[in-house]
């Protein structure tokens with residue numbers, strides 16, 4: 066008898082505990098439910114919101130009803146650490162599409178301190194990337210902002226000092242993309258070749274730019290020239306030591322693949338270039354000669370970091386493109402710091418026909434960047450080195 070009583074008592078206690086737990090849960094549940102309901106959320110919305118953490122719900126309780134909230138929290142780009150910002154700014158700016166604000170806040174370059182400025186521009190323009198870049202980097206530059214300007218600002222290689230030139234060029238070239246216009250202006254193409262010329266900036270040392278807008282003076286001779294001889298040259302040539310050392314490494318690596326790379330010409334003096342160019346002009350006329358030969362002072366060969374190459378058979382420049390040496394260089398030269406200086410399809414930028422044989426030493430880091438991003442040295446120099 067006594068044993069049975071005890072058992073009933075235990076069951077009763079257990080039952081009471083279970084009932085208490087259920088009630089507590091129900092109260093907690095309906096409390097959330099009521100708070101969200103009081104704010105104005107529908108049962109359907111509440112079902113989604115209840116999947117959030119307690120912290121997130123506490124943030125939601127601080128704000129009025131937000132008809133976009135469920136879209137925000139169920140988006141794959143939803144970031145719970147930014148919930149406060151989403152709610153605050155979508156509610157304060159109901160005249161702007163919530164998705165624009167959501168994307169703005171999620172943007173990789175978004176800075177919380179600048180949010181009010183972003184929002185001001187977001188009311189006028191659609192270009193979120195451009196707005197963020199403008200506010201983060203150029204707001205103090207006194208730029209007259211319109212949607213075209215914002216599009217230029219958004220370009221990867223945008224240079225703020227060139228903005229007026231981009232806009233002028235755009236006026237007459239509306240068929241071109243913003244990207245193409247930035248490429249052209251950064252390469253100086255709003256000027257004719259050999260006009261608007263300036264002395265090459267020699268403080269850039271091994272990165273000095275020599276092209277149809279940047280020239281070396283008659284008496285410029287590079288320091289540290291060394292002779293290229295033996296298996297590394299067709300007859301003999303000269304290169305600046307850094308270019309020479311890396312050329313040797315490159316040629317040795319090529320030899321391991323049974324390829325022979327030799328220098329035909331490295332450094333060329335002003336006077337030598339002068340003779341060469343004048344002979345080409347006599348034979349071919351100025352217009353043609355200019356497409357493949359530099360005017361004296363404008364040749365990269367005078368800098369000492371450039372080499373024209375051939376192979377074991379001493380193939381001519383025109384045939385070099387069809388050699389295995391060229392094929393190897395195309396995808397390996399950058400590993401030794403060399404770039405193909407006058408690539409195919411970039412003739413209008415470099416001002417020279419495609420020269421499969423002409424390589425310029427710029428160091429591994431820059432050569433790799435140029436190789437991977439498929440840009441010319443003109444573009445690289447304008448954006449990173451100028």
Ligand SMILES: [Zn+2]
Pocket residue numbers: 366371372373422423424
């Ligand atoms: Zn050359």
